[in-house]
Amino acid sequence: xxxxxxxxxxxxxxxxxxxxxxxxxxxxxxxxxxxxxxxxxxxxxxxxxxxxxxxxxxxxxxxxxxxxxxxxxxxxxxxxxxxxxxxxxxxxxxxxxxxxxxxxxxxxxxxxxxxxxxxxxxxxxxxxxxxxxxxxxxxxxx
Amino acid sequence: xxxxxxxxxxxxxxxxxxxxxxxxxxxxxxxxxxxxxxxxxxxxxxxxxxxxxxxxxxxxxxxxxxxxxxxxxxxxxxxxxxxxxxxxxxxxxxxxxxxxxxxxxxxxxxxxxxxxxxxxxxxxxxxxxxxxxxxxxxxxxxxxxxxxxxxxxxxxxxxxxxxxxxxxxxxxxxxxxxxxxxxxxxxxxxxxxxxxxxxxxxxxxxxxxxxxxxxxxxxxxxxxxxxxxxxxxxxxxxxxxxxxxxxxxxxxxxxxxxxxxxxxxxxxxxxxxxxxxxxxxxxxxxxxxxxxxxxxxxxxxxxxxxxxxxxxxxxxxxxxxxxxxxxxxxxxxxxxxxxxxxxxxxxxxxxxxxxxxxxxxxxxxxxxxxxxxxxxxxxxxxxxxxxxxxxxxxxxxxxxxxxxxxxxxxxxxxxxxxxxxxxxxxxxxxxxxxxxxxxxxxxxxxxxxxxxxxxxxx
Ligand code: HEM
Ligand code: HEM
Ligand SMILES: [Fe+2]
Numbered sequence: 001x002x003x004x005x006x007x008x009x010x011x012x013x014x015x016x017x018x019x020x021x022x023x024x025x026x027x028x029x030x031x032x033x034x035x036x037x038x039x040x041x042x043x044x045x046x047x048x049x050x051x052x053x054x055x056x057x058x059x060x061x062x063x064x065x066x067x068x069x070x071x072x073x074x075x076x077x078x079x080x081x082x083x084x085x086x087x088x089x090x091x092x093x094x095x096x097x098x099x100x101x102x103x104x105x106x107x108x109x110x111x112x113x114x115x116x117x118x119x120x121x122x123x124x125x126x127x128x129x130x131x132x133x134x135x136x137x138x139x140x141x142x
Numbered sequence: 143x144x145x146x147x148x149x150x151x152x153x154x155x156x157x158x159x160x161x162x163x164x165x166x167x168x169x170x171x172x173x174x175x176x177x178x179x180x181x182x183x184x185x186x187x188x189x190x191x192x193x194x195x196x197x198x199x200x201x202x203x204x205x206x207x208x209x210x211x212x213x214x215x216x217x218x219x220x221x222x223x224x225x226x227x228x229x230x231x232x233x234x235x236x237x238x239x240x241x242x243x244x245x246x247x248x249x250x251x252x253x254x255x256x257x258x259x260x261x262x263x264x265x266x267x268x269x270x271x272x273x274x275x276x277x278x279x280x281x282x283x284x285x286x287x288x289x290x291x292x293x294x295x296x297x298x299x300x301x302x303x304x305x306x307x308x309x310x311x312x313x314x315x316x317x318x319x320x321x322x323x324x325x326x327x328x329x330x331x332x333x334x335x336x337x338x339x340x341x342x343x344x345x346x347x348x349x350x351x352x353x354x355x356x357x358x359x360x361x362x363x364x365x366x367x368x369x370x371x372x373x374x375x376x377x378x379x380x381x382x383x384x385x386x387x388x389x390x391x392x393x394x395x396x397x398x399x400x401x402x403x404x405x406x407x408x409x410x411x412x413x414x415x416x417x418x419x420x421x422x423x424x425x426x427x428x429x430x431x432x433x434x435x436x437x438x439x440x441x442x443x444x445x446x447x448x449x450x451x452x453x454x455x456x457x458x459x460x461x462x463x464x465x466x467x468x469x470x471x472x473x474x475x476x477x478x479x480x481x482x483x484x485x486x487x488x489x490x491x492x493x494x495x496x497x498x499x500x501x502x503x504x505x506x507x508x509x510x511x512x513x514x515x516x517x518x519x520x521x522x523x524x525x526x527x528x529x530x531x532x533x534x535x536x537x538x539x540x541x542x543x544x545x546x547x548x549x550x551x552x553x554x555x556x557x558x559x560x561x562x563x564x565x566x567x568x569x570x571x572x573x574x575x576x577x578x579x580x581x582x583x584x585x586x587x588x589x590x591x592x593x594x595x596x597x598x599x600x
Contacts, residue, residue: 007370010377011304018384025388028407032335035401040331050328057268057326058256063189068398069475070334071270074176074188076558077475099184106179106559109187111253128330134405136397138472141555 039132052124055117064108066142068133074106077142079133082126084140090125091118143505145216147223152506153233154209155499159587161202161240162492166580168195173573177566186248193247193273199487200271201240204282206495207316207352208232208289211309213502214359215293219300224292232285232292239281243274265326269337272323279323286317304373305355305362308380312351319343331399338394345486346387346415346457353453353494354379357426360446360501365433375425382418390415393465397474405467412465416458419490423450438597439504439511441520445497448528452489460485460535472550477542477565485535488527496524496586503590504597513594520589526582533575541568 037043056062061078062071068079081090094113101107113121143149171191174181182191216223223229246255252268259275261267266276274282290313297306322339358376362369392408426447437443460482464473473479500520504512511517548561556564 005374007304007374007377010374010381014377014381014384017381018388021385021388025391028389028392028404029335032395032400032404036331036399039401040329040399042329045328053328053330054265057265058253058261060189060193060252060268060273062268062270063192063273064187066475067330068334070394070398071475072189072192073475073477073480074192101180101183103180104178106175106188106562107183109184124330131331131399133397133399134402136471136474138550139555141549141557141561 041127041130041132044127044130046123048120048123049127051117052120052122052127055113055121056124059111067128068131069136075108077137078125079128080137080140080142082122082129084142087122087126090122094118094121143508145222147226147229148213148216148502149506150223150226150229150233151209151213151502153230154205154212155503155506157233157237158202158205158209158495158499161198161205163583163587164244165195165198165202166576166583168192168198170573170576170580171195173569173576176569177573190247190252194244196271197247197273198240198244201236203491203495205236206499207313208236210352210356210495210498210502211289211293211313213498213506214309214356215296215306216300218303218306218359219297221296221300224295224299228288228292232288235281236285239278239285243278246275247273264324266324269323269326269333271341272337282320283317286320290314290317303369304376305358308351308358308376309355312348312353312355315348315351316344319348334398335395335400338391342391342394343388345491346390346412347384349491350383350387350418351380353449353490354383354422356494356498357422357446357449360442360497361426361429363501364437364439364443364446365429366435366437367429367432372429375421375429379418379421379425382421383415386411386414386417393467393470396467396470409466413462415465416454416462419454419458423454426450437511439501439517441512441517441524442497442501444521444524445493445500448524449489449493449497452485452493452528452531454489455532456482456485456487456489456535460539472546473542476545476550477538478546479542481535481538481542484538485531488531493528509596509598511597512589513592513596515594516589516592519585519592523582523586523589526585527579530575530579530582534572534579537568537572537575541565541572544568 064072064075066073066077069077085093094111095118097108097110099110168191171182171186172188172195175188175191212223212229250258255275256267259277261276264276266279267273293313294310297310319340322336325336327333354376358372361367362372389407390412392404393412395404395408427450430443430447464470464478464482504510512520544565545561548556548564549558
């Protein structure tokens, strides 16, 4: 770097550039918020779906699975699992997990959910599936 | 040591290394569970081991950042720390909180832990990397604020260098963006949108300021190059970081329900994010080549150069690999992501912490540098860990490419678990390479305990 370019010039570009791009980011985020209602299906969120999201979180499902591609990569994507297995299929699968696991295989815990809790989880997963996420995942296998 | 109060850095560094060992042990458990699915099941399910692995990582990096700042700031500000007592008290609070949190993860089911720790008051748990109970999160905020108060007051009463300023901005940013971890709306799209304000704006934003400041400090000390030159570089690097990285957040807004224009904003800006990492590499090599002195601590210089190279590889190259929207459509949430996550975290933040520890620890122990024998061991650990992470990344990348091929790009896509079975060989190779990493880490720890003729205090 030549002598003409001084430290104080570098500092000013740093402050100016940071502020400019942060404001641009805020503007984009603001615009996103005005567009989201058309995509995130918020009008459909019921107390049951909220309960399902809470169960999803308090059992740390995301510690093994992905949801819309985010989370852990140990177990299948669940953002579209209701499309893969159907509502009843998903509930039956969760219910049927053996307490001691499956010998030698990646095992999912038995959470002992009540039927109402299973309904809430499925309602949440259906809601996630209904979000307009630009056609992701590429196919039904997630 | 120029200032007595710099000594508070020492317990932070020791605890950081201890947590690093715990992180890697749990990494090996996870890696084994990938191939022997029911290993330790149902006592330590995968998600629990993963929380310990990632949270231990984050906490030890934070410990390292704090220790590093407590060491650097008095020397930069040319004055004693505002309150060494506060720094020590915060250390113990942080350590005990971390230990209790890990005990909670391991001893009670997660849902019970959530119920016990006030998650019903404010639901923040159960999101990746932010799994900590509410009280732990509040504890982190308290510790962070006390820490920031302490170092900001030190800078205010002393000399204000550019390095201190960039470091302070990075650390304040870290605390501010952590606040988004308390915001968890029912609307899952909004939840995900703001989750990234913590996660992405940390690692590809404010943490890079901390990284740059640490690197600049160690390079000034070890090369003797003029401060004006180094600080000018630092400003250029952090400028490039923030003008690319802030809008680069968009590379996480492709497939989570956010508008599709993010595919353009995210792809273009994040594709430029490797530039600051490249600049860091050039910076580190340039300064070392122009050095005006031969610092006796060769290991610290090696770590500094390694940080530049590995951060560029892990964040720059492996980040670029999957950051363009059409590519990310296929690679999103696969082993490619894990490959990148490992090399980027190691190359940037593990290595910069080990750089500052390598430089400061001998001085904190009353010598300019460790004995030759100890440094040779430390350099062995550098190569073992670094080569291991390169191979872990390569094996995960191979696994990821096959996963995408079998499960996503194929005309007859296979179910997730069927595809996983077919690529198990690569998980085995990752696990064995992980053992090499652990050996490297143990050599690193051992290097602190070998004696020999030491360089006298400067
Ligand atoms: C030494 C052996 C290691 C092994 C065997 C290992 C294994 C693993 C495994 C199996 C996962 C979970 C992946 C999943 O969600 O399915 C994971 C996650 C993670 N590990 Fe490691 N790890 C090791 C070392 C490290 C190191 C040194 C770092 C950091 C420097 C690290 C940082 C991470 C991060 C950031 C994640 C979350 C990744 C993501 O969400 O994409 N690990 N690790
Ligand atoms: C030191 C800096 C960086 C660190 C520590 C880091 C770490 C990570 C981690 C841990 C994840 C996984 C997050 C999750 O679990 O969902 C991730 C995702 C990602 N990173 Fe980075 N990263 C860094 C820099 C970069 C850069 C510079 C780029 C682009 C050039 C990049 C591109 C991406 C992309 C595209 C994803 C999303 C992957 C997916 O869709 O699954 N990263 N990063
Ligand atoms: Fe990112």
